[in-house]
């Protein structure tokens with residue numbers, strides 16, 4: 479199972495095993511990571527699963543859909559070049575070891 | 586009202602209940618918080634039940650909203666499988682299904698809603714199902730397998746969101762689908778006619794049979810299970826399963842029995858306060874008094890989370906009115922509908938983009954004033970519309986329809 483490390487705005491770091499096919503939002507909420515809310519349950523409709531993907535991993539992700547890019551305009555915290563919605567990133571073996579930072583606020 | 590210590594009881598462990606609990610903690614409440622839920626599970630996401638979950642693309646664990654560890658860390662006590670049977674407001678306690686009592690200093694009603702029951706002969710046959718809970722969804726999965734095996738269609742009764750989402754998912758799974766609607770159009774309660782037609786065309790293009798102006802007569806059974814739906818018009822629609830999607834009713838019985846004002850929902854103000862001091866309500870179970878004095882019932886994720894935040898604030902003695910523009914979404918096939926505002930009562934509309942292309946937004950006006958925007962695969966305009974409606978920076982119909990006009994410029998002013 480790919481290991482994903484979530485680093486909350488407070489600096490708190492949690493590394494969890496996320497089953498392949500699960501989204502990084504699900505990996506976070508199922509493991510008690512606090513900085514992701516996921517209000518819409520992964521429907522790409524709320525933007526409360528905002529995360530910043532660490533540089534080396536960004537290129538390994540499939541490109542965001544139009545819908546994700548548009549929803550990223552509605553994040554509560556600053557949108558950066560490495561902003562993604564965690565519910566739109568599926569865990570795969572290629573992402574083993576990936577690190578994402580979580581924003582100050584999701585709402 | 587302000588509750589500073591003691592036990593806050595939350596009845597209902599769903600979206601609104603969880604939101605209220607977490608907002609109480611982030612708002613600084615240090616007393617006991619107990620969330621009582623009558624389902625076997627902790628808070629989970631309902632929207633995927635008609636979408637990815639029913640399509641077989643998710644496991645149950647992916648539906649969970651919060652890990653038990655996180656609730657424990659926040660010191661939110663969750664008791665599943667626990668039903669509240671009565672509220673004794675004078676004695677400040679609730680009575681549970683095992684007859685035990687639990688006292689409270691603050692109370693949150695977050696009991697959600699229940700699907701309306703089909704009231705025709707045979708409606709209790711096997712494979713006649715409604716969708717609200719995880720257990721409902723599991724039963725529907727089984728019934729859909731039965732449809733596939735017996736080569737019988739799924740018949741959806743009611744062309745509302747849940748029915749149409751299940752129809753789309755069932756088509757994805759290769760099943761035949763018939764939708765029977767009592768009125769002359771789909772989604773009549775929430776969409777303007779122009780979009781109802783568009784959705785009917787979308788479903789037909791995916792092979793769904795839709796019948797309008799249908800009056801149901803009876804569910805025909807074979808060995809106790811549904812085999813067809815009969816109508817007053819004399820038609821017979823074969824069915825391996827019937828999905829009943831004719832709306833929901835607010836779970837306001839506990840509140841009514843306790844003397845809290847209700848009218849097809851627990852009446853709350855825009856800060857989620859009920860008629861009773863120290864008792865707040867949030868989510869599907871509420872009917873919110875809005876500015877014009879009327880009662881608004883919403884059944885949506887946003888309503889549950891916003892009212893949950895307001896409810897927590899109210900218990901902490903603060904006013905946090907929910908005045909944001911209502912929003913909602915629905916996924917059918919590869920189309921994401923996102924609605925901002927309420928289009929009921931609108932009398933003119935303008936389209937931005939092209940409906941044929943499948944990427945567009947319909948702007949709804951009442952007497953020339955923008956009241957709502959429904960977007961299809963057009964999240965950018967949806968988000969912008971929420972901002973425009975929140976700010977009261979409203980485009981004219983001409984500006985709305987003109988893609989060369991920059992709607993953002995209205996916000997800058």
Ligand SMILES: Cc1cc2nc3c(=O)[nH]c(=O)nc-3n(C[C@H](O)[C@H](O)[C@H](O)COP(=O)(O)OP(=O)(O)OC[C@H]3O[C@@H](n4cnc5c(N)ncnc54)[C@H](O)[C@@H]3O)c2cc1C
Nearest residue numbers: 597599600601623631632668669696697868869884885886
């Ligand atoms: C299939 C489906 C698809 C949906 N899709 C969307 C969508 O795409 N977009 C959207 O915005 N919304 C959608 N919704 C609506 C959304 O899920 C609801 O509005 C939301 O869940 C409401 O939250 P709630 O907490 O008020 O109620 P619920 O989530 O229903 O929680 C209430 C809980 O209280 C429990 N309860 C009731 N009475 C008692 C009692 N006496 N004692 C103890 N527990 C009790 C109930 O069993 C339930 O578990 C969908 C709903 C369904 C069913």
Ligand code: FES
Nearest residue numbers: 516520522525565
């Ligand atoms: S969970 Fe709502 S957009 Fe990701």
